[in-house]
Amino acid sequence: MNYIWKEWKESIRSKGLWLSLAIMIIVSLLMLSRSSGHGVEQGYYILIMNLFESLLYFIPILCLFLGAFSVFQEKEQKTLVMLLTKQESTFTFLFKKSIALQTVLIVPVFIWFFLYLVPLKFFFQVQLTDYGFLLATIIGLMLVFTQLGVLIGSYSRSRMQIAGIAVIIWFYFFFLHDFALLSVLPNITHDNVQLFSVAYFLNPIQTVRMFLESGLGIYSFGNMSRLLESFMWLTPSLFFLFNLLFWLILSFAGAVLFHRKEGFE
Amino acid sequence: MIEVTGLTQSFGKKNVLDDVSLTIEQKEVCALVGRNGAGKSTFINSLLGLLPIKTGKILIKGTEQRKSKNEIAYLPEKFMLYPTLTGYENMVFFAKAATGHAEETKMKEILTAVRLWDDKDIPIKGYSKGMLQRLGLAVTLYQDSDIIILDEPTSGIDPMGRKEILEILKGLKNKTILLSSHHLDEIKQLCTHVAYLDGGKITKYPVQQFIKLKHLGGMNT
Numbered sequence: 001m002n003y004i005w006k007e008w009k010e011s012i013r014s015k016g017l018w019l020s021l022a023i024m025i026i027v028s029l030l031m032l033s034r035s036s037g038h039g040v041e042q043g044y045y046i047l048i049m050n051l052f053e054s055l056l057y058f059i060p061i062l063c064l065f066l067g068a069f070s071v072f073q074e075k076e077q078k079t080l081v082m083l084l085t086k087q088e089s090t091f092t093f094l095f096k097k098s099i100a101l102q103t104v105l106i107v108p109v110f111i112w113f114f115l116y117l118v119p120l121k122f123f124f125q126v127q128l129t130d131y132g133f134l135l136a137t138i139i140g141l142m143l144v145f146t147q148l149g150v151l152i153g154s155y156s157r158s159r160m161q162i163a164g165i166a167v168i169i170w171f172y173f174f175f176l177h178d179f180a181l182l183s184v185l186p187n188i189t190h191d192n193v194q195l196f197s198v199a200y201f202l203n204p205i206q207t208v209r210m211f212l213e214s215g216l217g218i219y220s221f222g223n224m225s226r227l228l229e230s231f232m233w234l235t236p237s238l239f240f241l242f243n244l245l246f247w248l249i250l251s252f253a254g255a256v257l258f259h260r261k262e263g264f265e
Numbered sequence: 266m267i268e269v270t271g272l273t274q275s276f277g278k279k280n281v282l283d284d285v286s287l288t289i290e291q292k293e294v295c296a297l298v299g300r301n302g303a304g305k306s307t308f309i310n311s312l313l314g315l316l317p318i319k320t321g322k323i324l325i326k327g328t329e330q331r332k333s334k335n336e337i338a339y340l341p342e343k344f345m346l347y348p349t350l351t352g353y354e355n356m357v358f359f360a361k362a363a364t365g366h367a368e369e370t371k372m373k374e375i376l377t378a379v380r381l382w383d384d385k386d387i388p389i390k391g392y393s394k395g396m397l398q399r400l401g402l403a404v405t406l407y408q409d410s411d412i413i414i415l416d417e418p419t420s421g422i423d424p425m426g427r428k429e430i431l432e433i434l435k436g437l438k439n440k441t442i443l444l445s446s447h448h449l450d451e452i453k454q455l456c457t458h459v460a461y462l463d464g465g466k467i468t469k470y471p472v473q474q475f476i477k478l479k480h481l482g483g484m485n486t
Binding site: 002005006009010013014076077078079081082083084085086087088261 | 313314315337338339340341342343344345346347348349350354358359361362363365388404408
């Protein structure tokens with residue numbers, strides 16, 4: 001609780017959180033006005049998909065930077081070294097810091113999307129389950145990319161390094177991962193399709209997209225070819241859950257293992 | 266109280282600390298002196314357990330350094346704490362992080378002692394360098410450790426601010442203090458001993474003997 005309290009006070013008094021929240025609010029209000037002309041039922045799904053597509057580009061890079069700078073500031077301000085010489089180990093510090101950071105970033109976004117339901121009710125026929133899928137994807141993306149940000153902050157020794165690594169990671173998940181998979185696509189057979197599926201669903205961007213679109217009923221998994229059946233060897237919800245766990249654990253472990261203290265190594 | 270035996274720390278092929286041994290007794294105030302790059306930070310970081318010890322042994326109050334983490338309070342050089350939090354909020358956070366709870370009466374006592382009680386509700390980005398240093402000392406003192414390590418506690422502070430810091434440090438009784446410093450007047454006022462670090466080796470002197478040697482030109486600090 002001590003870390004959450006500290007992180008909250010720091011966040012509400014600095015611009016980062018408010019600016020990010022303001023952008024999310026503006027984007028979601030603009031999407032609302034754009035989709036309101038499509039009718040009460042169809043417009044609702046158009047809004048959810050448009051909102052997802054817009055936030056998909058914005059949330060990862062934002063969370064990467066917020067997570068990384070928050071950890072790096074602890075090095076710059078020498079608070080990290082003061083904490084490590086007392087009760088904390090690198091593991092406990094990063095654990096408490098991650099929990100605090102995730103809470104402080106997710107709670108305001110969650111509150112906004114709860115309030116957002118009010119205007120939605122006026123314009124559309126709201127399906128709460130479908131809205132829940134959207135919220136889950138947003139929170140999932142925030143969790144994964146904030147934790148990756150913590151890894152970057154823990155490893156980096158300068159702000160330039162943070163900027164470089166964050167942009168590379170963002171670029172990788174948005175473009176390079178798909179390019180790599182496309183290049184092996186002609187060689188996919190029934191024997192290796194599960195391996196391809198694992199590689200495909202390692203990308204959180206693709207996993208959340210599949211989770212949301214299948215949740216909204218855009219995709220149907222009723223009549224699949226045998227190859228596609230082997231590709232979808234788990235349900236989208238399970239792929240989403242495992243992807244979340246995989247990246248959270250991997251980036252946290254990486255942050256502990258590759259942690260570099262400032263100035264004396 | 267602090268017993269370092271045969272400590273060697275190297276970066277690449279260079280031995281920054283070469284078979285260093287040093288004992289600091291209880292209630293001693295010892296200055297750690299040496300030129301820039303002599304290995305003062307490496308020595309302090311080894312004492313604090315921030316650097317792994319490859320060769321040698323460090324005993325803090327008779328127990329191995331890695332098991333005695335809470336015995337030492339440390340104030341680094343050029344720290345900033347959390348600029349958007351007030352002085353009081355910084356104290357509360359560090360008190361809870363170090364001891365698990367924050368006692369209001371104790372915090373009031375310490376903040377009054379460092380003359381920051383009246384400014385406790387100002388975000389510390391509005392503090393002067395001297396005020397920030399005093400707050401850092403307050404955070405360190407709250408931890409009630411017998412051993413205090415201070416890295417250049419008056420670095421970059423104006424003469425008035427330095428005087429205030431020195432007054433607070435002089436008032437610390439029953440504490441074992443190791444402070445790194447480049448200021449001879451500060452060492453003269455505060456310290457009982459000087460650990461002089463040069464060429465990877467440490468030699469310990471009573472403060473008067475060190476000052477004599479320094480005046481004879483035998484010490485580069």
